[in-house]
Amino acid sequence: DTGVSQDPRHKITKRGQNVTFRCDPISEHNRLYWYRQTLGQGPEFLTYFQNEAQLEKSRLLSDRFSAERPKGSFSTLEIQRTEQGDSAMYLCASSGDFDEQFFGPGTRLTVL
Amino acid sequence: AQSVTQPDIHITVSEGASLELRCNYSYGATPYLFWYVQSPGQGLQLLLKYFSGDTLVQGIKGFEAEFKRSQSSFNLRKPSVHWSDAAEYFCAVGEGNNDMRFGAGTRLTVKP
Numbered sequence: 001d002t003g004v005s006q007d008p009r010h011k012i013t014k015r016g017q018n019v020t021f022r023c024d025p026i027s028e029h030n031r032l033y034w035y036r037q038t039l040g041q042g043p044e045f046l047t048y049f050q051n052e053a054q055l056e057k058s059r060l061l062s063d064r065f066s067a068e069r070p071k072g073s074f075s076t077l078e079i080q081r082t083e084q085g086d087s088a089m090y091l092c093a094s095s096g097d098f099d100e101q102f103f104g105p106g107t108r109l110t111v112l
Numbered sequence: 113a114q115s116v117t118q119p120d121i122h123i124t125v126s127e128g129a130s131l132e133l134r135c136n137y138s139y140g141a142t143p144y145l146f147w148y149v150q151s152p153g154q155g156l157q158l159l160l161k162y163f164s165g166d167t168l169v170q171g172i173k174g175f176e177a178e179f180k181r182s183q184s185s186f187n188l189r190k191p192s193v194h195w196s197d198a199a200e201y202f203c204a205v206g207e208g209n210n211d212m213r214f215g216a217g218t219r220l221t222v223k224p
Contacts (some may be wrong), residue, residue, distance in 0.1 A: 042202045042214030061185040
């Protein structure tokens, strides 16, 4: 296993468009996390899955954001009606029940 | 709620000099503590973690950190810095390996 992968690595979109990002975790990991990182800041927690169940959502995750992990493997994060303030790096991480989180390289979103 | 403060936004050290990056946390119980490193264009890589036991933790790349409950600190140290250590360093606190909160990061510059 080569680690957590994310696709695409970069996304440029126009304000008002919808975007979807994909995360493939380390195969044996049952936990998957999404974070957002803006310039000069640390990652901010968005949401967390254990298998296919979404167990926690941050208040940062507005109604325009939705995340799924339908089969308990890969996950998608969708942002509807993007705004310029959504421009950030979106990070995915995965872990086992008692391990540290392993991070993917991130998807950099630019909203014009 | 847990929180993390990294008081130093930017630190510059000479190659071969010692390094200490500060991290203070706020958490009601015994925290899980982490240090991650992020190089440009790279994902976050775990340097070390503290869950319990010995308060002096050894990590990868010659880094160590000491958990001091009385000071609510988890400072990262390295006796001799290499040019390749230039990166952004993030301290994080969590309840288990979930619900991690990151500090804003310290950017390390290494002078030749």
